[in-house]
Amino acid sequence: MKAVVYKGPFDVAVEQVPDPTIQHPNDVIVKITSSCICGSDLHMYEGRTAAEPGIVFGHENMGIIQETGNAVKTLSPGDRVVMPFNVACGFCKNCQRGFTGFCTTVNPGFAGGAYGYVAMGPWVGGQAEYLQVPYADFNCLPLPEGTDNEADYALLAELADVRPGESVAVFGAGPVGLMAAYSCVIRGAAEVYSIDHVKERLDKAAEIGAIPINFDQGNPVNQIKDLRGDGVDKGVDAVGYQAAAAGSSAAGGEQDEVPNIVLNQIIDVVNPTGALGIPGLYVPTDPGGVDENARNGALSINFGRLFEKGLRLGTGQCNVKRYNAYLRDLIAAGKACPSFVVSHEVPLIDARDAYIKFDKRIDGYTKVILNP
């Protein structure tokens, strides 16, 4: 089958690779209909991880069941399904408690697995024609038949823990940040601030009812406090370790990186007793880090300030399984349309060009779906 293969920094190719097969009785094979390029794929693409050439990318996958292992109970060929990016078993200590992003079964020696991602286990990615899905009864979420809302379902993502009436600052208006802001709006937040410096992204934020803040026009913390006369209840870091300094170019690989800037800004902007959610990626080893500390994943955090304010902080990969059935139902009921974040849908065969443009954020590339 055809698949997107990593060749080295800033280089992917669509190549022929072996078709996946049923390897365990709980497996299914899915014929991919949509697979997204995620901002976290760019970390690998840019050579900012330990990923070796040869890996097939793609962890946001949906499609049609092609074949089922003989232990699979609830799925049949022809079923339309979407999979969390996490690969999980459903029965280990972490999965049992809902922490499906930290499964200890699927990636021995580590807590957490994913499709097509460095260090996340042996699972081949879905930017391809077919995908092997293990523990399929657990990992496949059934969708309504047909092709309605294809792009919406491809984006089943997290609903942040925000209460109605709260105010939230979401740093980063890439796909993860926009989805986080959108979730806050859906959950009844009173005010959602969306911080970025890419015009197209800030426009999309405004479209869904968030208040756009351009950090090239001044410290975003001060901008928000000036508007509100106060900080906010909750802060979200949807940027991660490749954070850009104000005024730097928006293009990947060329910006001035300040890896702790967003963390210290959310500490600043959130009111005492508030909470910080950090879906943006931080890594323990970064070959391209700006200094020795950054290369080892150590960041200078204003911990005294954090403590004085009594803030809580949650980190780590989302546990998608916890909420994706609810989001599916919101989409089916017409209450959520996350596909607004998608800027381009392109054939799988054109993936190389899509990676180049998405990485450079040119031609309005903010979120890409590949269609095999």
Next chain:
Amino acid sequence: MKAVVYKGPFDVAVEQVPDPTIQHPNDVIVKITSSCICGSDLHMYEGRTAAEPGIVFGHENMGIIQETGNAVKTLSPGDRVVMPFNVACGFCKNCQRGFTGFCTTVNPGFAGGAYGYVAMGPWVGGQAEYLQVPYADFNCLPLPEGTDNEADYALLAELADVRPGESVAVFGAGPVGLMAAYSCVIRGAAEVYSIDHVKERLDKAAEIGAIPINFDQGNPVNQIKDLRGDGVDKGVDAVGYQAAAAGSSAAGGEQDEVPNIVLNQIIDVVNPTGALGIPGLYVPTDPGGVDENARNGALSINFGRLFEKGLRLGTGQCNVKRYNAYLRDLIAAGKACPSFVVSHEVPLIDARDAYIKFDKRIDGYTKVILNP
């Protein structure tokens, strides 16, 4: 001052009563600008409680601070404020844990106080020109200056505990039921069913995005299960002990009462592991109960079914203080407009006529605000 005084079953009058005064250093006097008639006032109005003639009604009150006691810290004359219907001290064991509907200080020998309500303590109601508010720093919620959103703020009510993507059935589309349905919509429910048999109410439910179910057209549980092919995640009983049987007249006092009908219907319609919320009023003694059991507040509940489904159930007066600041911020941000439930605003002086029409649900009376 003028106030709405209970004279006996189906009879209120606007009469002259003594002006309230500061009786404790933590008191304030509020000049009332809006005071709602609540469906629970009708329980007293109809003689279905132990209320004695002479009581001044009114527990949904807002206005302008007129005078402050010498221990009051954060409020000044001229401040615009709204008060929860609960009267609470802020420091007893229950208030400390957020159960401000069950204060043990303000109504000695009982847990819970309210303005102008039988058995809820000595607090005079606010369907009047002025109101004494105790523990004012705790009980008064400051509002933005001016007169914007007057009717919205007058309705600061509860946000039900619903998660995004869930389905909910709300029995009763009176003001409490409509507000509960509206809260579910704001919080991101996928589907909200609103059950009643009064046309104007069902129309309002449809307006805010709920799915209206008329129980005169068949068992509402079956109607919902037919539409969904399944039950719902959460059920809300916003009706209480004066529940009407299907087909009975809508007018108060003339309907066929079946006090346990809604309770057993929500047990039926909610899926296993789901939750039941019961803001509708049930009372331990009801002089007008349909039989001896009902008169003692004992109802026949399908407990075996409830247990088999593993349902959870929460009851009791709302603890308004927990969320009214958040709802205020939603209103101020233009994200919530609860005043859609208000059918009429009338001068205080016309309260007698308003009670008659609201009680009979004639001339479209579904929710009335009195303006002194």
Next chain:
Amino acid sequence: MKAVVYKGPFDVAVEQVPDPTIQHPNDVIVKITSSCICGSDLHMYEGRTAAEPGIVFGHENMGIIQETGNAVKTLSPGDRVVMPFNVACGFCKNCQRGFTGFCTTVNPGFAGGAYGYVAMGPWVGGQAEYLQVPYADFNCLPLPEGTDNEADYALLAELADVRPGESVAVFGAGPVGLMAAYSCVIRGAAEVYSIDHVKERLDKAAEIGAIPINFDQGNPVNQIKDLRGDGVDKGVDAVGYQAAAAGSSAAGGEQDEVPNIVLNQIIDVVNPTGALGIPGLYVPTDPGGVDENARNGALSINFGRLFEKGLRLGTGQCNVKRYNAYLRDLIAAGKACPSFVVSHEVPLIDARDAYIKFDKRIDGYTKVILNP
């Protein structure tokens, strides 16, 4: 193999039945080392359910893995395991959210399955030499090798939701009630009251640090309020629908049954804003119910009082999987020894006699483990 087979009301026999076999790739066969007789087995034994002759009893099972299906990942022959009484798949909507007592996969058309229990699915009980366990990676909890703490592990049961410093009244001091009281003690409750009228049970309650209350010596609610000068924070009904009136004989089948007595007593004894936990069994149809309502699982509940106090209430089968790993670790660390509730360990072959004595509560039979 030999197994305990239900022959009809008040009659079981140890008979030869077919050996279980692997029927699905996720199954294992367990060689039983211990299987308890549960108080809820007596509901079937006494003919108080729809159970038909021929059913093999036993839902509290532990043993050694004998054989594994070819999809089983984490278990091998020779592993020592214990199983929750619930049979669950691990991947349906309810299991995913931790409600493993309400699995929708293992008992089609119903939410919830169990071994050897009427209406709980096709699963044969474990009061036998061998047991088929489906979805074995999910349902089997591994135990330390060897035979240490055999009786403790056989009793992995629920830890009630009690906070340190709270006061709790647990109605019923049979095995479930004693375990609930013991859990409260372990979790740091300040005072635990244990209500029963069987001397041996009240003695055991005192042994673990609970305060015994004999309901034959007066209304237990009054006894507790007299001791404390107040009600309690939490109430637990570990009795269920076959509740005995005060003064009635302790022997099963001969007591005066008052099915709603305990429910109304916990409503009485718990303070406003408190919570009621109801692990005791209530059923939607009871062939031996005291009246027409009871036969349909409808009970007269003091709902007005419940509402006035703002009580919360949780019901249903325990979701054992949620906590059994934690309780295993407490036992392994020597911090919990639930085997104190066991009065007798007898060979499987003597099960008939054990049922007779346990049902009559004679010869000190309070909890029995069968050893094949």
Next chain:
Amino acid sequence: MKAVVYKGPFDVAVEQVPDPTIQHPNDVIVKITSSCICGSDLHMYEGRTAAEPGIVFGHENMGIIQETGNAVKTLSPGDRVVMPFNVACGFCKNCQRGFTGFCTTVNPGFAGGAYGYVAMGPWVGGQAEYLQVPYADFNCLPLPEGTDNEADYALLAELADVRPGESVAVFGAGPVGLMAAYSCVIRGAAEVYSIDHVKERLDKAAEIGAIPINFDQGNPVNQIKDLRGDGVDKGVDAVGYQAAAAGSSAAGGEQDEVPNIVLNQIIDVVNPTGALGIPGLYVPTDPGGVDENARNGALSINFGRLFEKGLRLGTGQCNVKRYNAYLRDLIAAGKACPSFVVSHEVPLIDARDAYIKFDKRIDGYTKVILNP
């Protein structure tokens, strides 16, 4: 009256200061019977904060009500009471939600107040004969009459959020760390590790059932992982910013300080999906910090590791009001005796000597109560 007055680094004196008076109708004056010296007093004592000479120390206070303001409702002269170290109003946005450690009323411009502590508002400390307590109905917790359990009640401290059966590592076995470990034991933790290098402290940890780990004998993370073959579920940092490197002298002021060592160790020792609780003090400005970053409260944190493990983290002053009534009831019921941490009770007049010895950890000084 006599009081402990800060004179400058490493210098306090017992001096005559003005008696406190009722300054607001909600105030009371308490005659102090016990006031503890807290490890956080030593931060000021050692000159490691911005505290100016003249401040009266003492935030862990109990005594007898001497006089009440005219708005006080529930307290009378003669009542025995204990006060949280936080000063709180009970009605601001933070207090309402239980965050009484972050009151916005009592210390204008800052969230949080305390008695006798730098930057925590104008409140005079209780290492003195009398104490002014504002918002007394809210801040005073009534105790049983008499003098029983005086030392126990003086130590009403936090119960960490630990679930039965979990494993916990508590860094620091000073009073806060010992109390945290003790709380975990009371709440039913399966294993509690207590890390320190002072022999007397480790002995006390062993006494209450914790497993002592001496960090002078090797990296405590490795020691724990070697013992368990795994990390732990929860980690507690009860040390704070003056953390000592392994092998350094135990005496205050002379040790090798490594301010981020404990934070990075708890990140290391806690398993993925676990939680970190940080009651140990971190400050935004530290005049005596080991380097420029430390002086500004910025610490190098292994954030990539924290993220990869998906850990949660809670910080800040305890909100004592949330749980002190429960702990009082545990003490009254004989289920908790926190006074085991007290090494010395000395007359107020001897406070100077007690500070010297406690600061140097000589003569077994681990926790001191001053009795006026």
